[in-house]
Amino acid sequence: MNILSFNREELRDRVQKLGLEPFRADQILNWVYKKFVTDFREMSNLSKPAREMLSEVFSFYSLTPVDKVPSSDAVKYIFQTRDGYLIETVLIKERDHLTLCVSSQVGCAVGCTFCATALDGLKRNLEAHEIVEQFIRVQQDTDTRIRNVVFMGMGEPLANYDNVRKAVSVMVSPWGLDLSKRRVTVSTSGLINQLRRMSEDKLMREVNLAVSLNSPRHRLREEIMPITKTNPLRELMDVLIEFPLPVYRRITLEYVLIKGVNDDVRDAEELVRLIGRHRKRFKVNLIPYNPDPALPYSRPDLESVYRFQKVLWGNKISALIRFSKGVEVFGACGQLRNRSMVKFNLHGKGTKVDS
Ligand code: SF4
Incomplete structure (x- = not known):
């Protein structure tokens, strides 16, 4: 046990x-x-x-540390599960604190075309203890207390609702890791039914919510995030507009800017229209795409990133540019299929191959 x-x-x-x-x-x-x-x-x-x-x-551990890849602003940890899969956890060094990016599934079924995790499909959900163990392992390896957790690693957290909920409860309970609910963020691709469930769940609706939007146009979003077919953009926005937010809390709309795909000024203007009069409910994170050799997308130049941001600012929408920390270790939300997979064969269940 x-x-x-x-x-x-x-x-x-x-x-x-x-x-x-x-x-x-x-x-x-x-x-x-x-x-x-x-x-x-x-x-x-x-x-x-x-x-x-x-x-x-009782046992404490079920993950085996396999690799640790440090860079200037992040450390990526690779763990192997009991059944041989590899998962990743990234410790991000912010200016004055540490944030841990945890995985919630092995692979992901959502299938975003710009995301390398999607290439392998979903292998399985992580158990609650495997999610909590990522924190314990990294904390034991780190001097400074980790106070922030983001569910932005491999997987769609809301597709593994019960285990993620249990892990969140360990993270925010006074008897557990005792993190502030404001410092735990669940990031979803926008599963409407699960968001409705979350909105009725006192524990889950009090943590931060981030939603990967990535396009304000239904058609384009459907192309790059096929789940949009069954989770239409307008309906998603309606759920977010009605989502019961704690006071002073906003929903983060994550927007990965991909060169020539969704980074045009017209996309920014359309995003302004989509948010409409609800600008106080949302803040936008603009994330210049973190290129992956296995995918045909690239990062826009800085000028177009700033142009995009300016349109949002001009319409009084809070918009920050976030360069994915851990770029050097390939650790960015939804793009966690990793260099280590060149070294380790995921399908071969973690078997090390010569590289
Ligand atoms: S971006 Fe996130 S939701 Fe989309 S396929 Fe990748 S891991 Fe899944």
Whole structure:
């Protein structure tokens, strides 16, 4: 049994069944999520027999660290799952804090044409404990406390709703990682039914929401994000406009600018029209495309990025240009199929191949 898959109530119940007092669960959670101790032998406030018994019953880890690729502004970690798949987690160094970008699925079924993760399709959902373990592993490898998490790694988090929800609950609970809900962001390609579910879910609707928009035109969006067929753009915007936001919170619209595809001034003007009078509800992140050798798209020049931004600013829409941190390690949202896959054979379930 993986201990990272338990919430407080479940663990209290479980330790009681093992003959221990329920408060022992709180002590264990304190070691794991506050001190990042993942060896029962070090949990000095538990008796020796209890420590021995717990080590036999519970495991902490199911991921194996495979590679770590540092760059000036990010570190990409590659882990192998028990069943042999490779997943990625990217630690991004911001000016005054660290942000961890976690994966929620192995691969992705959404099929965005500009995204290399889509090339391999969906292999499987990650379990809640595999998502939480990404945090624990990276935190143990890092001196500074990680306070921000973004679900922007491999996969569509809302397509793995229950596991992502459970992981979020570990992340924001006082007994868990105790992160502020404002510092956890779920980024989705815009699955309308799941967004409706999220809007009715007190826990999930209080974390930050980011939506990959990438085009204000239904047709083009359908081309580059085929899920638009079943999740029409207008309906998506209606759901976002009605989404119950905490006070002072806005929805981030992620817009990956791809040269000659969606970076024209007319696209910016259309985006202004799409947002309409709801400009206080949204902010736009403009992300110049992070080229991938396996895909036929390229990054626009800076001038057209600024031109795009200027149109939004001119219409009082908050728009920031975000250069994907971790470009050097190929770690950017939705573009996480990685250089390491040249080195490791994903389909061969993580078998290392000569390179
Ligand atoms: S961009 Fe995100 S949602 Fe689209 S295929 Fe890639 S991982 Fe999936």
